[in-house]
Amino acid sequence: MAGHSHFSPANVEEHFEFNSEGKKRIIYAFIAGVVALVIGIYLLSKGEAGGHEVAAAGHEAAKAGHEAAAEHLSGGAVSHQPEAEEHYNWMNRVWANVWLNAVFFTGIAVVGMFFVSLQYLTKSGWSSVMKRVPEAFPKFLYISLPILILTFFFKGDVIFHWMHHGVTEVGSANYDKIIAGKSGYLNKNFFLIRLVVFGGLWILLWNMLRKKSLEEDLNGGTEYFTQLVKIGTAFIVIFGASSSIFAWDWVMSIDTHWFSTMFGWYMFSSWHVTTYAVIVLTILFLKDKGLMGYVNENHLHDLGKFMFAFSIFWTYVWFEQFLLIYYANLPEETIYFLERWEGYDKLYKSSEILMVILNFLLPFLVLMTRDAKRTRIFLKIAAFLIIAGHYIDFYQMIMPGVVGKHGGYGLVEFGMVTVFASAFIYVISGELTKASLVAKNHPFLPEALHHDI
């Protein structure tokens, strides 16, 4: 059939070059982030009001309104971290930021692997033109997982209520019966074992998948595809369990008294949609460089649909978690939302509202039409909104529980996210150069090149 362009692997192979110009720019961004971070830490050390007006206002008002708020918040069975209020260290906010960004970027990295595995498990054809992009993401696990492990090991007691001194010792001033009851699961050794075992499995399976995928480029043949399907399936089984477990471990256990059975889904959905946004931005960046010409508006349309659909999915999970708690109105559950809505003198209320606008309303409206999902500028706008919104989502999950009234948006937050983002971009760019941007011997590549929706 003459209408179909002749396909040969030789004319699709192409490489991204991470040149010194690009490297320089990212290193400058990294340095700028470090500078902002250092200034932010300096301002924090001079007194927490230095961070940001929000923090300052919160502090001023907290003096007057704190007693009332504390009484209101602890109305139920929960008295939330009373000992943390007494000896608060200004460095806590820095460690909370390290944890926040490490969790956020670990998610983006690992969901790249999840996406590729899912494509293999479902034997999807359309995505084979762009699978090299998410396939490069898990490289960042080599940086973010050690950060998680080290931060937990040395500063875990700052982040986690259940690691505070003496909470599980009968007779201690800090003794907490509820947390002591959870100590069979929430203890330092078991936490580290879970982190190392599952994190190690993620990295191991990604390495296996990456190796097979690159060998397929050299040799071709469908046996690689069969093996990749098996690796992908194994990863999805492991990730199904570990994504929930890490959601409880890394984020939910910060508010140790509180629990939600929706939380694993909730955090996964947030990671998931963010990764789609990062994939879209990476592909559009490469397309702007004149690469990946074979990724046309049909593939972008599919990715846009994913961003649209999973923004709604996130909203569904987030709202469902809220609605069940709102409806049941149990004090030990509602405290979570009270803290984020009315607690700490409404310090977190504006970002809670902003988050829903950024994560649901705007992507929903921007990406609703077919044309928007096929137009680069709309995809870019939506992707940036989603990434910013889900950073705030994670901020809302982690900050109120760790720093409470000492939180805010300041140079520390801005600097830390810049440092992590530029490190992420640097590592991923480096990994993208190591293989052809198109998996040229992928058996479904001809199908993907003729993708038409």
Next chain:
Amino acid sequence: MSSTTNYILGVYDDEDEVLHAVGEVKAKGIKVEDVYSPFPIHGLDVAVGHERTRLPIAAFMFGTLGMICAFSLISYTMVFDWPMIIGGKDFFALPNWIPIAFEGTVLFTAFGLVSTFCISNDLWPGNKTLPLDIRTTDDKFVMAINLDKNKVSADDIKKALKESGAIEVNVK
């Protein structure tokens, strides 16, 4: 299809050929009314030059209508007609309304869209419109050209269809 219209039908036996033929026939200045196929062919609607469907607009309107209806119903019953305290909430408990508003949106969109689709395609129950060529429900592809909407003579159209690979050309 009223019987007074004059159609010239080119019958093809391959989907790639008919897709290609549409371009060839159109290149000769002939207006193609439609192509009938037993299954969807990628790129055919673009080749024939059909406008994109406006069903999404209908979907949006039905969805909005459904949301408003569900929201009004629950507000009227739970706030005005028979106020009830559930779980100690206000009468107007907005978060509780959202699942109902969502279900109403989905229900109206689904029913509304199926109805709109069927009505706009003459697919109501009891309608006995026969295809121009019964074989398009089996293994043949038919390109229909409306003579009344074309300035090109019937003979030229027949010739163009033959040249583009039609296995037979019928007049209906």
